[in-house]
Amino acid sequence: MATESTSGGDPARTMALLWRSPDGAGRRPGPRPGLDVDRVVAAAVELADREGLAAVTVRRLAAELGVGAMTLYTHVPGKGELVALMHDAVLGELYPEPPAGDWRARLTAVARANWDLYVRHPWAASVGTGRPVLGPNLMRRYDLELAAVDGLGLSEVEMELVVTVVGGFVRGTVGGLHDKDAAERDSGLTEDEWWAATEPLVDRVFDAARFPTAARVGPVAGNELGGYSPERTFEFGLARLLDGIAVLVER
Template identity: 80%
Template sequence: MATEFTGPGDPARTMALLWRPEGDARRPGPRAGLDVDRVVAAAVALADREGLAALSMRRLATELGVGAMTLYTHVPGKAELVDLMHDAVLGELYPEPPTGEWRARLTAVARANWELCVRHPWLVHVGTGRPILGPHLMAKYETELAAVDGLGLSEVDMDLLVSALNGLVQGAVSGLHQKVDAERATGLTEEQWWAATAPYVDRVFDAERYPTAARVGPVAGPELGGYAPERTFEFGLARLLDGVAALVEG
């Protein structure tokens, strides 16, 4: 699936929509049939069901039962819409700030982000190298920095640690969605695919040429049931936290 990027739209329009006053969508008098919040919620629901590739302004207008030009009076285009969607779902994070000692706080941060990306698979296809600083993104950043505050780390190390934690989640959850997508595309479970592929692998695999793989694969494969994104996430999180402990103690 192609990646959509935050930030390619009109930044002035996007920021105005992201930071609009809370009362804007609910002015006194009868509520309008359509507003920005409804547009964004419908776009998120569509992307959750069918992915970002299925999302277009025309398709979304059809979902909402309005003309495409009506939709453009609320959101300038798809680029700005993706920014709004991304920030909106980040608002699901951290109803309460993570508490406890630092390892418990960072574990809560990682698992909250994992669960968010599981609920919204399209999130892993949104590139955020140029983030649009909406209210929920800023709240996420503040909460995650607060989770590592007071450990004696420099400001730079605090930022790098938060980035590393989020990168771990993104990588592992991408693998989870790839497994689901592969099963949907092929009609085969991972076990069925390996069973069909194994005879051909046996013909070409040279254990003398790949001795380490020959030793590890037959043990890890059955133990993990093939590629195991959940186990990869838990293992990576534990090792990252061990590294943080060494950094803090140092």
């Protein structure tokens, strides 16, 4: 579930800030100030990477930058605009080179690049983008990901849907990775330690006759995967997803 949205601020002001328009980037006549939008956004991203998006407040960010809250407001009017700026900034890390190879290799590169981005910036996977304010890095990502499926005979709508499905798959799967990390951090137990502690409790109530398929599959999968494996789920699911897209392309 999204905790913040890129559309949470004033759209006109957010757009001006994203594209660094003179009327939105906090620029003033005279010498360049020591604090600007880029520095504010970089500090906010670093704080969110370290402590999560909830930690990014105007008061906390101002303290991190060593300025007063009112000074920060002269550069970014509120958290809604700031989240959009942060999200667009990290999207700039994607695709130093456009995805290359055949269509399957290109879509694989798209999926893995987004997975790696959300691993580096866990908070970014929880940012709502249903009504995005279109920044330069978001537009670049959209253009390059569409290009990954261009020339295959797909309609424009099918191209859009393929890119959306791949992106949704990555966000959903990487969420499992973050959930697993949070569980280990909060409990102080690794996956193996947690299962070792809970297995005797499960044995007391589990009825193999009542749940025969689970009784057969669970132990085998548990031994093979070592518990829940988001990485293995990602690799398996991506391959199956691409198999399905291949049917559409070949048709």
